[in-house]
Amino acid sequence: MGLLSQGSPLNWEETKKHADHVRKHGILQFLNIYNKVKERQRDVLKWGDEVEYMLVEMDDNNEKVRLVLNGKDVLEILQEKGEKINPNHPTLWRPEYGSYMIEGTPGQPYGGTMSEFNTVEDNMGKRRREAASVLNKNETLLTVTSFPSTLTRNIRHRRGEKVAINVPIFKDKNTPSPFVETFPEDDGEAARAALPDHIYMDAMGFGMGNCCLQVTFQACSISEARYLYDQLATFCPIVMALSAASPFYRGFVSDIDCRWGVISASVDDRTREERGLEPLKNNKFRINKSRYDSIDSYLSCCGEKYNDIELTIDEDINKQLLDAGIDKLLAQHIAHLFIRDPLSLFQEKIHLDDENESDHFENLQSTNWQTMRFKPPPPNSDIGWRVEFRPMEVQLTDFENSAYVVFIVLLTRVILSYKLDFLIPLSKVDENMKVAQKRNAVQEGMFYFRKDAFKGCNPVLDPPSTAQNGVESEAKDGEEFTLMSIDTIINGKEGVFHGLIPMLNCYLENMEVDVDTRCTILNYLKLIKKRASGELMTMAKWMREFAAKHPQYKQDSVITDKINYDLLHNLLETNTNSKEKGKNEIASYDPFKFA
Structure with a gap:
């Protein structure tokens, strides 16, 4: 989620008084870090995943599932039994946004050897067993992105009104047209904000209460980190669609498969002025996006020519950074992050040592929740420059989550080894983000993608022909990108695009990998290929089909408590049965086998 501190939280009015102080000292903290480690080289590859879990109670007597709001207690027990006894404990546990959520990571980062890929699933399994062992009777934990049934302060106060999340309803045979909700206890605000044919949500929890899967990489230098940041940004919509797992919201079937836009709206603290609905008077900037959204600028010199979307920056901060020797691309990136206000501030964290602390920088850095995050080293640490890949939806099983993690890590190795270039105009990445969230985008969506990733490089593979047979294309002769299906992007198509899986397979053939590890990796890639x-259905499609076949479903887009119970019970049982059948068996599961 980002920076999480303990202390005495200030309300919005008190936080607002210190906003300029936080920005001023946040920039000084960044400059101090940058100047100390800008020349740092040869850091080894380290990486790690973050899995978010929901705590739920299965009420078998009443056939209902409830969220369990004791995440804080569970977290304390896990930490007491783990890292507080043994600093080298194989798992780490951290708080997440919701009191029904916890986050688990490996105790130590993984390294650069191929054999590390063979330990990811085992570590995820250890986390799941550890957490399950401290839960009460009838409680369990699930890796589901969005809780299907019905479900902060400073976000609302800064914005000046409730957040308004409107998700298009899936129009089934008996769904009212138009679909219009009534809100019995509404004071009129919900009725004004809710759109026809949409599911309406009005609280931060509906977004930030969703779970995800993330991966962080340490690069060998700042330049490599910037290169990876840019290249991976183009994959964010592709992998998001591949991992789609959240079709239900607030007890209704939506017409989207991914959580991203819901979270984006849930933490959109922009005022009416900043959203362009009223003239600027009390605010400094028009801001085009929520603080949870896709990236707004590439950071590498290769990416500069593709920065084709409007970037709002704080000119004073930008000048300060340029005068301090920061290059244009990095300066505008930081100056863009710092157009935001701090959302959370603790009384004990106002006055800090800018030479040795970075909380003010991280206050803004970590509350710009974008698809990619560029992460400077913490002060006085042996940690290097890092990038975080953030768009993935969490999957049901440890096997699936491991597959997505290993796929992304392998992709970074191939990009660096072959010096590949997947960059396209950033405006096209934004268009891809919109497509990726649509229902069944993995099968029906068309995504802008670079036709030749080897151009200007020294490829190990022979680049494919750039002929466009079988591809829906808006590209003109000489353009570097075209519209492709995810199947073409991942698996390749002769005469169109080589395919990411063939690239990864070629890389593996040129690496020394033990038989067991190679088998594990190939099983992971098999899952990605089939998705x-x-x-193989995405989790989102599986959930849709389960609901559609449920005897209580009335084709009215409503997820009842009984449907929710049976769905989550089925997910839990499927996960259990997959583990009993042995490692990697889930790769070919029938979604209705255990119904």
Whole structure:
């Protein structure tokens, strides 16, 4: 989630008084870090994943599932039994946004050897067992992105009104048209904000209460980190669609498969002035996006020519950074992050040592929740420059989550080894983000993607022809990108695009990998391949089909308590049965086998 501190939280009015102080000292803290480690080289590859879990109670007597709001207690027990006894404990546990959520990571980062890929799933399994062991009777934890049934302060106070999240309803045979909700206890605000044919939500928890899967990489230098940041940004919508797992919100079937836009709206603290609805009077900037959204600028010199979307920056901060020797691309990136206000501030954290602390910088850095995050080293640490890949939806099983993690890590190795270039105009990445969230985007969506990733490099593979047979294309002769299906992007198509899986397989053939590890990796890639081709359903599609076949479903887009109970019970049982069948068996599961 980002920076999480303990202390005495200030309300919005008190926080607002210190906003300029936080920005001023946040920039000084960044400059101090940058100047100390800008020349740092040869850091080794380290990486780690973050899995977010929901705590739920299965009420078998009443056939209902409830969220369990004791995440704080569970977290304390896990930490007491783990890291507080043994600093080298194989798992780490951290708080998440909701009191029904916890986050688990490996105790130590993984390294650069291929054999590390063979330990990811085992570590995830250890986390799941550890957490399950401290839960009460009838309680369990699930890795589901969005809780299907019904479910902060400073966000609302800064914005000046409630957040308004409107998600298009899935129009089934018996769904009212128009679909219009009534809110019995509404004072009129919900009725004004809710759109026809949309599911309406009005609280931060509906977004930030969703779970995700993230991966962080340490690069060998700042330049490599910036290069990876840019290259991976183009994959964010592709992998998000591949991992789609959240079709239900507040007890209704939506017409989207991914959580991203819901979270974006849930933490959109922009005022009416900043959103362009009223003339600027009390605010400094028009801001085009929520603070939870896709990235707004590339950071590497290769990416500069593709920065084609409007970037709002604080000119004074930008000048300060340029005068301090920061290059244009990095300066505007930081100056863009710092157009925001701090959302959370603790009384004990106002006055800090800018030479040795970075809380003010992280206050803004970590509350710009973008698809990618560029992460400077913490002060006085042996940690290097890092990038975080953030768009993935969490999957049901440890096997699936491991597959997505290993796929992304391998992709970074191939990009760096072959010096590949997947950059396209950033405006096209934004368009891809919109497509990726649509229902069944993995099968039906068309995504802008670079036709030749080897151009200007020294490829190990022979680049494919740039002929466009079988591809829906808006590209003109000489353009570097075109519209492709995810199947083409992942699996390749002769005469169109080589395919990411063939690239990864070629890389593996040139690496020394033990038989067991190679088998594990190939099983992971098999899952990704099948998801892209449609042979294996995404979790979102599986959930839709389960609900559609449920005897209580009335084709009215409503998820009842009984449907919710049976769905989550089925997910839990499927996960249990997959573990009993042995490692990697879930790769070919029938979604209705255990119904």
